[in-house]
Amino acid sequence: MIKLIINGLEANAEEGWTILETAKFYGLEIPTLCYNEGLSTYGGCRLCLVEIGEGSKAKLVSSCTYPAEDGLVVRTDTKRVIETRRMMIELMLSIAPNSKTIQDLASKFGVKQVRFKIRNEECILCGLCVRMCAEQMDGRAIGFQNRGHKRKISTPFDIKSEVCRLCGGCMYICPVCQLRCQGPQADTAVCNACLTMDPTCLDYYDDLQCWMYDAGRCGTCVREEPEKSDRKEQSTKQ
Amino acid sequence: MEAQEIKIKSYITKYNNEKKALISILQDIQEEYNYLPQEALKIVSETLDIPLIDIVGVATFYRAFSLEPRGKHLITVCTGTACHVRGGPKILEKFEDMLNIKAGNTTPDAQFTLETVACLGCCAIGPVVVVDTNYYAQTTIRNVDSILKRHRKEEKENEAN
Ligand code: SF4
Ligand code: SF4
Ligand code: FES
Ligand code: FES
Numbered sequence: 001m002i003k004l005i006i007n008g009l010e011a012n013a014e015e016g017w018t019i020l021e022t023a024k025f026y027g028l029e030i031p032t033l034c035y036n037e038g039l040s041t042y043g044g045c046r047l048c049l050v051e052i053g054e055g056s057k058a059k060l061v062s063s064c065t066y067p068a069e070d071g072l073v074v075r076t077d078t079k080r081v082i083e084t085r086r087m088m089i090e091l092m093l094s095i096a097p098n099s100k101t102i103q104d105l106a107s108k109f110g111v112k113q114v115r116f117k118i119r120n121e122e123c124i125l126c127g128l129c130v131r132m133c134a135e136q137m138d139g140r141a142i143g144f145q146n147r148g149h150k151r152k153i154s155t156p157f158d159i160k161s162e163v164c165r166l167c168g169g170c171m172y173i174c175p176v177c178q179l180r181c182q183g184p185q186a187d188t189a190v191c192n193a194c195l196t197m198d199p200t201c202l203d204y205y206d207d208l209q210c211w212m213y214d215a216g217r218c219g220t221c222v223r224e225e226p227e228k229s230d231r232k233e234q235s236t237k238q
Numbered sequence: 239m240e241a242q243e244i245k246i247k248s249y250i251t252k253y254n255n256e257k258k259a260l261i262s263i264l265q266d267i268q269e270e271y272n273y274l275p276q277e278a279l280k281i282v283s284e285t286l287d288i289p290l291i292d293i294v295g296v297a298t299f300y301r302a303f304s305l306e307p308r309g310k311h312l313i314t315v316c317t318g319t320a321c322h323v324r325g326g327p328k329i330l331e332k333f334e335d336m337l338n339i340k341a342g343n344t345t346p347d348a349q350f351t352l353e354t355v356a357c358l359g360c361c362a363i364g365p366v367v368v369v370d371t372n373y374y375a376q377t378t379i380r381n382v383d384s385i386l387k388r389h390r391k392e393e394k395e396n397e398a399n
Contacts, residue, residue, distance in 0.1 A: 140289035145298040156294040157276055157305070163290075 013068035101175035129170035309351035318357030321364035
């Protein structure tokens with residue numbers, strides 16, 4: 001059993017757990033993007049950053065890849081973490097402002113502007129598709145190519161892959177290959193429409209059941225939720 | 239095709255069919271053909287049992303490998319910081335003009351491939367131009383013509399012999 005401290009609380013982790021897994025076990029939420037439970041970890045998006053160590057030795061690490069260690073002191077919501085996370089979202093948004101997933105993250109974490117050049121690319125190089133193809137679909141049809149600013153995801157020689165079975169797994173998992181959210185300011189970089197919705201539907205219901213899927217998910221169903229409306233009634237009574 | 243396959247397999251057996259020798263094998267193939275032919279990579283993939291995409295990933299990661307046929311001579315112009323301030327980009331421009339191609343491309347007669355590099359580690363003698371294994375120090379725009387001539391001439395001499 002590994003003993004570490006997360007946000008001042010003593011936590012026990014199993015051998016082989018990461019900080020993220022430990023935090024999840026204790027119900028602490030750390031946002032992730034390139035992490036998926038069914039896939040190996042990659043540590044590319046830096047959204048899951050947490051601060052470890054103390055004083056001048058404190059540093060940011062990606063919790064999805066950092067193993068839980070004995071005596072580790074972890075803070076998941078310091079100013080530094082929050083600011084860096086916002087920066088990562090802002091950067092990703094400048095690359096792929098059309099992604100619903102990234103727009104939602106922006107809304108959720110209060111990113112209100114994009115100060116970088118909008119690149120409108122189709123990929124944020126999270127590597128989810130590559131891992132999906134290799135690890136779940138047994139495909140190995142796509143992968144990273146080149147390096148530096150030329151890095152991209154493609155098939156060998158950029159032609160139709162001989163081993164791709166067209167299963168669509170890569171598209172299913174890609175956070176960018178989606179419809180843009182239809183906010184009121186849909187042509188600016190940050191739409192933030194979800195910020196003005198009460199409550200933000202995004203965390204509550206299953207994509208598959210929402211018939212408003214193509215229209216950008218209105219959130220009405222969440223407001224109708226009995227539990228919630230009970231709570232509302234109670235609060236109005238009081 | 240048969241002969242090519244046998245040759246490529248021989249490069250692989252040279253390293254006892256070991257996966258970890260991938261880069262060495264690719265280097266040998268690159269040396270032989272001047273680039274990495276698609277067919278060759280497929281043979282390597284099958285023989286070593288490494289997914290083709292991973293081999294392509296390695297081949298595109300390193301600048302030393304090329305998936306496109308390269309010219310007989312490889313001209314590399316340094317545009318690293320030190321060479322940049324000493325006029326590297328001007329020299330590159332001159333090469334582009336003289337060869338009538340852009341950096342990264344090969345002349346239609348397949349004689350020259352023009353590339354840039356960001357620092358060769360010998361900034362003191364910049365601006366540096368490398369043609370195959372010959373280093374040219376403190377190059378100026380005026381040298382460009384003679385450098386090209388020298389390699390064209392060598393070419394002819396070799397042919398005559
Ligand atoms: S569609 Fe092709 S590339 Fe995409 S996950 Fe399936 S096998 Fe891999
Ligand atoms: S194509 Fe999509 S899933 Fe694949 S790396 Fe790019 S953003 Fe990620
Ligand atoms: S979720 Fe940890 S780096 Fe992307
Ligand atoms: S910058 Fe050209 S050799 Fe260093």
